Amino acid sequence: GENVEQHPSTLSVQEGDSAVIKCTYSDSASNYFPWYKQELGKGPQLIIDIRSNVGEKKDQRIAVTLNKTAKHFSLHITETQPEDSAVYFCAASIYTDKLIFGTGTRLQVFP
């Protein structure tokens, strides 16, 4: 079955710096890759997603890149702000099948 690895497990950056979180997946049939942000005491919230027919997607300060050949995808957050502090999860799925989540990255943005 699908396995998703996520690195790093913790990431500390200064406000205004960029943050990059990387994930690799094992099943080449996976074609949907969402990223979720989970704040303390809340449920995961989708922040951006990418499908396998696209190599890159951007939404304001957030971007995701996908390398299907290498089976990895990354989340890039530019100009980080303290409110970006949260746990971020990557995930992978095949069409409408179950989401397999990475182990999460705790991002801390220091003012």
Next chain:
Amino acid sequence: DTAVSQTPKYLVTQMGNDKSIKCEQNLGHDTMYWYKQDSKKFLKIMFSYNNKELIINETVPNRFSPKSPDKAHLNLHINSLELGDSAVYFCASSQFREDDNEQFFGPGTRLTVL
């Protein structure tokens, strides 16, 4: 105007008891899920229902029984609770479409078994 809601938010109970968690979505989605998040924050799918039919059933003990009375509701009943069942349980919903399968999560139910 909450999209996915769960009740209760907190549940503290003794080992051996039976408890239920309720989930409702008002997004008009046809698929609903239950996830378990353990103490290390690891999120794992437990069940998925599409149009009230079970489509995903991971290797979950049969003490866990989901029930979907209609497309907007998915409840989780847990029998004979064990210490290891302590976790945060999240409900989610989505459309069952290849090009529109974004999953929306509820706020979670923190279950503590004493």
